[in-house]
Amino acid sequence: MIDVKHLSKSFGDNLVLDDISEHIFPGEKVVIIGPSGSGKSTFLRCLNLLETPTSGVITFDGAEITHPKADINAIRRQMGMVFQHFNLFPNMTIRKNITLAPVQTKLMSQAEADEEAAALLRRVGLEEKADAWPAQLSGGQKQRIAIVRALAMKPKVLLFDEPTSALDPEMVGEVLEVMKELAREGMTMVVVTHEMGFAREVGTRVLFMDGGKIVEQDEPHAFFAHPKEPRTVEFLSKVL
Amino acid sequence: MPTPFTDWLYNFPPVKWLNALGPRFYASFVEADRWKLYLKGLGVTFQITIAAISLGLALGLLVAMVRTAHDQQLPGRRNPLLGLVNAVCKVYTTVIRGTPMMVQILIWNFVVFSTRNKILVGMVAMGINAGAYISEIIRGGLMSVDPGQSEAGRSLGLSYADTMRFIVIPQAFKNILPSMGNELVTLFKDTSLVNAIGAAEMTYYASRIGGKTYDYMPPLLIIAAIYLVFVMGLTWLQGRLERRLRQSDRR
Numbered sequence: 001m002i003d004v005k006h007l008s009k010s011f012g013d014n015l016v017l018d019d020i021s022e023h024i025f026p027g028e029k030v031v032i033i034g035p036s037g038s039g040k041s042t043f044l045r046c047l048n049l050l051e052t053p054t055s056g057v058i059t060f061d062g063a064e065i066t067h068p069k070a071d072i073n074a075i076r077r078q079m080g081m082v083f084q085h086f087n088l089f090p091n092m093t094i095r096k097n098i099t100l101a102p103v104q105t106k107l108m109s110q111a112e113a114d115e116e117a118a119a120l121l122r123r124v125g126l127e128e129k130a131d132a133w134p135a136q137l138s139g140g141q142k143q144r145i146a147i148v149r150a151l152a153m154k155p156k157v158l159l160f161d162e163p164t165s166a167l168d169p170e171m172v173g174e175v176l177e178v179m180k181e182l183a184r185e186g187m188t189m190v191v192v193t194h195e196m197g198f199a200r201e202v203g204t205r206v207l208f209m210d211g212g213k214i215v216e217q218d219e220p221h222a223f224f225a226h227p228k229e230p231r232t233v234e235f236l237s238k239v240l
Numbered sequence: 241m242p243t244p245f246t247d248w249l250y251n252f253p254p255v256k257w258l259n260a261l262g263p264r265f266y267a268s269f270v271e272a273d274r275w276k277l278y279l280k281g282l283g284v285t286f287q288i289t290i291a292a293i294s295l296g297l298a299l300g301l302l303v304a305m306v307r308t309a310h311d312q313q314l315p316g317r318r319n320p321l322l323g324l325v326n327a328v329c330k331v332y333t334t335v336i337r338g339t340p341m342m343v344q345i346l347i348w349n350f351v352v353f354s355t356r357n358k359i360l361v362g363m364v365a366m367g368i369n370a371g372a373y374i375s376e377i378i379r380g381g382l383m384s385v386d387p388g389q390s391e392a393g394r395s396l397g398l399s400y401a402d403t404m405r406f407i408v409i410p411q412a413f414k415n416i417l418p419s420m421g422n423e424l425v426t427l428f429k430d431t432s433l434v435n436a437i438g439a440a441e442m443t444y445y446a447s448r449i450g451g452k453t454y455d456y457m458p459p460l461l462i463i464a465a466i467y468l469v470f471v472m473g474l475t476w477l478q479g480r481l482e483r484r485l486r487q488s489d490r491r
Contacts, residue, residue, distance in 0.1 A: 048395055049314075050391055050394070050395060052314050068317060073394075073397050073398070073399055074397070075397075076394065076395055076396065076397040077396070077397030078397075079395075080395070080396075081392075081395035083388060083391070083392060085388055087386070087388040087389060087391065087392035088392075089389065089392070089393075089406075089407050089411075090411065091407070091410045091411050092406075100396075100398070100406060101393075101396035101397060101398055104398055104402050104406070105396075105397050105398065146392075149396070150395075150396070153396055153397060
């Protein structure tokens, strides 16, 4: 589904991603873990071109998105993204946050989008917040809305950039619950996270990144039970 | 009944000076219906201010858009035409902000235009000057919006233009408003500079009245008070508007 070939990214002299090749298959839930500065967020942000790769080729559903003539907007419509800091639009109500993109990109009429927003909000238990403003919501509620906002575009894949890192501990559960449900429904997901429990329970594959490279990867049970690389063992011993 | 004491008192310099103030202000304001000249000048001052702020807003918006769009292009997808226009905009803001407004007004009057309509020259000179400052105000406002906001918009597949229109500009507006108010106040006061090329605004009439009555102090104090009153009014309005915008934050 997403094919990455020889992806490198540097900021100035700082090489953040070092020749990464990887493939993400439909229905996979890929969890990316690693220490800070390992390049995991940059890798995720390259997948929908929020960061421009320095070199390498990324293909999504057969279309080369790193091609200079590629229609980035059309590709991004099919790849939802959820951010660490939610990034809800504070100048709009929750309903408007959710319906803006589907309506402006002519995916739906305003009426259809309103209906879709109501249905999605019901799914995450926030239907009564449709007319609220982002500033009135808790962090956990904001992140659930952010997920709904991404889902409203009916994406083929969802990218999560540390979705629970900015939350109070007691709010992490409600967000993970929504993500688990999405996973059960078969959504393709790429998740950068520090939640090892989530990686173990939901992931179909765990990638461990360090120093701009994917050091080790495996299905979660084997990955956590028998890590092979010394760097992985060291990291896991600190976080588990 | 004059006595030696009252004679002394009336001739005591501070008292004598104060005593003459009334007639001096009378001569500068009431006599020969001179107050009408202040009003006429104030009208022209307003005209220049409004024309200049309109021209400045249009220019400033355009320049700010070009420069922001240029800076936010993806590397490897740069548009050469935009690069050229951006360079022109940069020269414009640098030259205008790097030279005195007075010199600019004189150049517009003596070098560029050869018209007797000095008010029009004043409007153009001040509008083009304001545009450079306003473009920087707007650009600063756009840049002050959290980059995560436009990333969220773009990640949903919205175009750059839609992201600016629905997400970034509405949030930038609140940050822009205070500096924009200051710019309007500055512009209003600086219209007095076009007096130098003979545009008949309020300061021009004040010095004409001073020349006629051989007494410059009263007309200058009068126009100073008029400028002050309007600036205080504008500042008050600005404060009210900002308070109202802030309230919407606490929803």
